[in-house]
Amino acid sequence: MISRGILQDISFNQGDADLGSYPFSLPFIKHLNKLKIGAEVTFFVGSNGTGKSTLLEAIAVASGFNPEGGSINFNFNTRASHSPLHKHIRTSRGIERHKDGFFLRSESFFNLGTEIERLDKEPGGPRIIDSYGGKSLHEQSHGQSFWALFKHRFQGNGFYILDEPEAALSVERQMAMLVRMRELVLTNSQFIIATHSPLLLAYPGALIYEFSTQGIKQCSYQQTLLYQQYSTFFKDPALIVKQLLNR
Template sequence: MLTQRGLTAITLNREKITAPGEYPFNIPALKNLSTLQLHPKVTYLSGENGMGKSTLIEAIAVACGFNPEGGSLNFTFSTRASHSVLHQYIRVARAAVRAKNGFFLRGESFFNVGTNIEELDKEGIGPRVIDSYGGVSLHEQSHGEAFWSLLVHRFSGNGLYILDEPEAALSPTRQMAMLSRMHQLIGQQSQFIIATHSPIVMAYPDSIIYQLTENGIKKTSYTETENYKVSHRFINDYKNMVKILLEDV
């Protein structure tokens, strides 16, 4: 039986909320949310745009001590404070065995992480930070290459990895390779929490998938997610689907 490590659940402290009709408490993801159980290997947040995936995963990351703009636990830079106050209402339940490593990936601010790494290395204090990311400046690589360097070089065993739409940087082939790399890290006692639209990224079999809808959050199976069903239908009947999509244009 797998020993639970890292995070076991997150709880929304609803009794502290004084303005439930205001953002971020009015987003669909928080309707009726009390406690969300987390899988020891992979937990996915799936759903349409605007349902609150990024807001919720950001709050989980900040509640765990990560910088709102991303990075590892020792990143403290701030370019623009855009995160919500939701993390102040999130209570994180941890297993007895805690992760020793971790990273919060936000695609929209990953550039800022690369800049901060360069600034830290210019100070010349201690080993070069970039060496743990493959040794090549993240700004000298494409967005996809930079994220792949992060996944291959910076991520290691016994880690907690919180990823917001990682597929934005990766081709379908690299998304499949990401699953393989995840499996390696999970075998080394790592845990992932991922918000994604990608049916490829979401395909890890030993996981929990939560679908975020207008009515709140519900646990679902892989083939019942909207992302899978829409992608499956399009790929298997793309000519007819394109015809339908374009006929009224």
């Protein structure tokens, strides 16, 4: 059953934005007034530079998350690099709110681990790292630390925004992540994920938005360029590689 607190849609208000400057010059923004979500799992896919991570970041910041990632109560700032898009969107959701939440940015996850260590050195209160499995994220491999987040920190009844979570995960871990996502969805959780992983994208019943230089469109798993490119490659990888290298 879909939680009544689920994010339903995102409205865009260009206001006084300079439409010729980034991020308002991105194709998906120009002709988009509202983007419907309303799904337990939503994916943003597309080539580099089409704006999927930019929109994901804006949704996270507009929802109260720290731009560099973490849960709502994190407030560290290594380098302010997020776009002003969050000021021009409005999120609409039900009255009931999720009890848990997290914004994962793959490129700043190291900074998150450092902030946890800093906070845990301060006197008083329980150790934050205990909710991540108890072992320093810096004392694990990149993939192990990501998996500790999914396995231990995500508690259910949560709103989870993930930017390229597959970046540190093996194929086996990506398949395990599908299982973990299903467990969390069954506890009224919602995911919005930007990804380049055809494995994660196969989550059944997911809403998929594909970003391109033409804008944004909803499509099925098999209709995505990501699926088609991987499918073409694995039909005859030797031929594809030969064609690429002999150009």
